[in-house]
Amino acid sequence: MAEIAPANFVDQSVVPGDVVLDLTNMANQTIKLGGGLRQDCDAIAAMKAGTLRFSKPNKYWVETSQKRYVPCVEDSVLGIMVDSKADNFLVDIKGPSLAFLPVLAFEGGTRRNIPKFEVGTLLYVRVVKANPGMNPELSCMDAGGKAAEYGPLKDGYMFECSTGLSRMLLSSPTRPVLAALGKNISFEIAIGVNGRVWVNATEADKVIIVANAIMNSEHLSGVQQIAMVDKLLKKINDLAT
Numbered sequence: 250m251a252e253i254a255p256a257n258f259v260d261q262s263v264v265p266g267d268v269v270l271d272l273t274n275m276a277n278q279t280i281k282l283g284g285g286l287r288q289d290c291d292a293i294a295a296m297k298a299g300t301l302r303f304s305k306p307n308k309y310w311v312e313t314s315q316k317r318y319v320p321c322v323e324d325s326v327l328g329i330m331v332d333s334k335a336d337n338f339l340v341d342i343k344g345p346s347l348a349f350l351p352v353l354a355f356e357g358g359t360r361r362n363i364p365k366f367e368v369g370t371l372l373y374v375r376v377v378k379a380n381p382g383m384n385p386e387l388s389c390m391d392a393g394g395k396a397a398e399y400g401p402l403k404d405g406y407m408f409e410c411s412t413g414l415s416r417m418l419l420s421s422p423t424r425p426v427l428a429a430l431g432k433n434i435s436f437e438i439a440i441g442v443n444g445r446v447w448v449n450a451t452e453a454d455k456v457i458i459v460a461n462a463i464m465n466s467e468h469l470s471g472v473q474q475i476a477m478v479d480k481l482l483k484k485i486n487d488l489a490t
Contacts, residue, residue, distance in 0.1 A: 259303045263295040263311060270309065283310025284321045299413075304421060312416050318343040318443035320379040325399075327407065327441035328387065330370040338366060340374065340387060343409075343443045348385040350374060355389045356396040364401075371402045371447060373439050402439055405449030406456050412444045414467040425471040426462055429478040434459060458485060 258269040269286070270293035282288065285297045286309060295301070299313035310321075318326070320342065328340035328348060338350040350372070352363045366372070378386035391397040418424055418440045423431075430436070436450040436459050448459045458481050466474045 258301045259309075261301055262299070263301050264298045265295055267295045268292045269295055269301050279307055281308040281323065283308055283324075284319050285311025285313065302416065302420065304419075310416075312413050317345075318412055320344045320348070320376050320385040320443075322376055322379050324376040324379075324442045325440075326374060326376060326387075326443040327402070327439060327445035327447060328372045328374050328443075330366045330368060330372060332368065333366070340372060342374075342376075342385065342387070342441075343445065344385060346384050348374075348376075348387050350387040350389070354387065355400075356394065366401065371407055373399050373402055373441070373447075375399060398439070402447050402449075405437065405447050406460060407445060407447045408460050408464065410444050410446060410464060411467065412442060414463075415440055415442050415444050415446065417467070418446070418463065424466070424474070426466040426469075426474040426478060429475045430459055430462055433478070433482055454485060458482065 258267070263269055270280070272291040272293065282293065285295060285299055286293055287296050293309070295311050297311055297313060299311040301309065302312045303309050326342045328342040328350070330338050331341050331347065332339040336352060338352065340348045340350050342348045352358070353360075355364060372389070374387040374389055375391065376385055377388045389396060389399040391399065418427065419442065427438075434450065434455050436448055436455060438459070439447040446460075446463060448456050450456045450459065462478050462481055465477055469477060
């Protein structure tokens, strides 16, 4: 097999069948595979067309702009509680099927302190199981068993976007639209790789600015994103005076 350097394909377009990583050249390295990739012996190949992305320390995935979300282990997603059973909450994560959130999958969870959620509650959760043909399983804890940032999201506003945009918003360095907004507005944000974004701020007009700026940023360059944020802020300031 020809030698393939991982950097050769990162941020490049790939199509199904492209071998993007050769594990024989990555001795003593542990990598995590995200959506759109599969392993065949020592070869990591693309399963769908898109752009190969890498995030430190060791995760690779194929980024596509699509509405449908395919669950993958370790993904952080925004889910909507649709029903509850004795042992699980049923959660919509925009995948092919509803996901299970065990009632004990919370920090310090016991049968005596099972949380109560109303239908429609927005949850920030982590995918812990994602086997083909089975309902995904979720958790409100990080890998260390701590709640961290996971759990219900109160107030604020949730909107949907493509999975490609949500992954761009989570990439490093910080996407220009978020950096520009953060310099001018104080707000909270939770981004799910399943194409859902939650925003909260002290004033409704700030929430609207942030949401609109993010939704308009997908196909803009960094310079265009900053200019767009400046224009939105100026329009709001002009209306206020």
